Amino acid sequence: MSPGTGVPASERLTVEGELEDIEEFLYQRGNTDGLPIVPPTPERVARMIEANGLAPDTLIAEKIPPRNxxxxxxAIAINAVMAGCRPEYLPVVIAAVEAMTTGGFDLFGVQATTHPCGIVTFVSGPVSQKLDINSGSGALGPGWRANATIGRAIRLILRNLGGAKPGEVDKATQGTPAKYTYCFAENQEQSPWEPFHVERGFAEDASTVTVLGLEGPHDINGQDATKAESFLKILANSITSAGSSNFRFTTGSDLFIALGPEHAAILGREKVGRDEIRAYLFEHARVPVDRLSAEHIERRRTTPAQHGEWDGKTPIPVVKDPSNFLITVVGGAGLHSSWMPSWGGPRHQAVTREIRMNTDHSN
Structure with a gap:
């Protein structure tokens, strides 16, 4: 963070009328996601900033592409207020902005692609309980204020600071509901493995946010599985899609797997760790040649720089490396899991940043 940057304050506007008039005014300006918003009055924005002990002109990111x-x-607080965030959610939103503007994260590509992806905001660590970010039943759905408003704040930031207006900058052919909000937390209490953020190199008592451009969740119905081998076979077949962007651009893009607690328990009982899951998936989650079109095969052969060397016969993995499988535990009761393909841009990998609550705002 860079305090005292001298960045001009956000534009002040005066709108006369009722709440509906304010909403209509901001909608016509292109500042909303189409849903009603909380008017970002100076008082509301100031309360959110002051509650976190930050200077308003502290620069979190120099630019949000493509509008920059x-x-x-x-600016972040204004969008968080509009989204309905509580003041204590602001550090999560700030950490997500830091992560998605990290060098190497192709935010421009995610913003402008024709692919239907949203920016996931995935929280791991004790702050998820402190802020009541849902990690259990329905974590990827509606009904939870923290999940809904944090994810929505990210989308409003992408729109208002990055200019991602659908049909103009945002070129998604069909779009996705994940562009409204896409935030959930890790269910560490029911995970048989170390926390996701610990695996990513952070201290156990730390809290992190991980961002990645992903499609909405695809269900994995594993109700027939009672043993690890059986479930892994279902999992590998579920993520083996010749139509996913992960497969079309096998250049190192990450793929997110959210295991339901009951599926994770099956693996945990047999001491199957994340690395073993990755190794199995890399070997078995492959697309055989007879499922590919002649045009796709020809493109693979003639563009090794994009797809890697290939002999034209061997089944093709859906990722470049086992490390591209990101694995966590999310959800409640029931034998369901989900996977979320990446938008597939070149080497599009997840970025994780620590969430600094209002006691520490140093780099």
Whole structure:
């Protein structure tokens, strides 16, 4: 974070009328996602900033592409207020902005692609309980204020600071409901493995947010599985899609797997770890040649720089490396899991940043 940057304050507007008039005014300006918003009055924005002990002109990111608007604390707080965030959610939103503007994360591509992807905001660590971010039943669905508003704040930031207006900058052919909000937390209490953020190199008592451009969740119905081998076979077959962007661009893009607690328990009982899951999937989650079109085969042969060397016969993995499988536990009761393909841009990998609550705002 860079305090005292001298970045101009956000534009002040005066709108006369009722709440509906304010909503209509901001909608016509292209500042909303189409849903009703909380008016970002100076008082509301100031309360959110002051509650976190930050200077309004602290620069979190120099620019949000493609429009390249600066992401100051004030600008982020305005969008968080509009989304309905509580003040204590702001550090999560800030960490997500830091992550998605990290060098190497192709935010421009995610913003402008024809692919139907949203930016996932995935939280791991004790802050998820402190802020009541849902990690259990329905974590990827509606009904939870923290999940809904944090994810929505990210989308409003992408729209208002990055200019991602559908049909103009945002070129998604069909779009996705994940562009409204896409935030959930890890169900560590029912996971047989170390926390996701610990695996990513952070201290156990830390909390992190991980961002990645992903499709909405695809269900994996594993109700027939009672043994690890049986479930892994279902999992490998479920994520083996010749139509996914992960497969079409086998260049190192990450793929997210959210295991339901009951599926994770099956693997945990047999001491199957994340690395073993990755190794199995890399070997078995492959698309055989007879499922590919002649045009696709020809493109693979003639573009090794994009797809890697290939002999034209061997089944093709859906990722470049086992490490591209990101695995966590999310959800409640029931034998369901999900997978979320990446938008598939070149080497599009997840970025994780620590969430700094209002006691620490240093780099």
């Amino acid at each position: 608007g600066p992401a100051t604390v004030e």
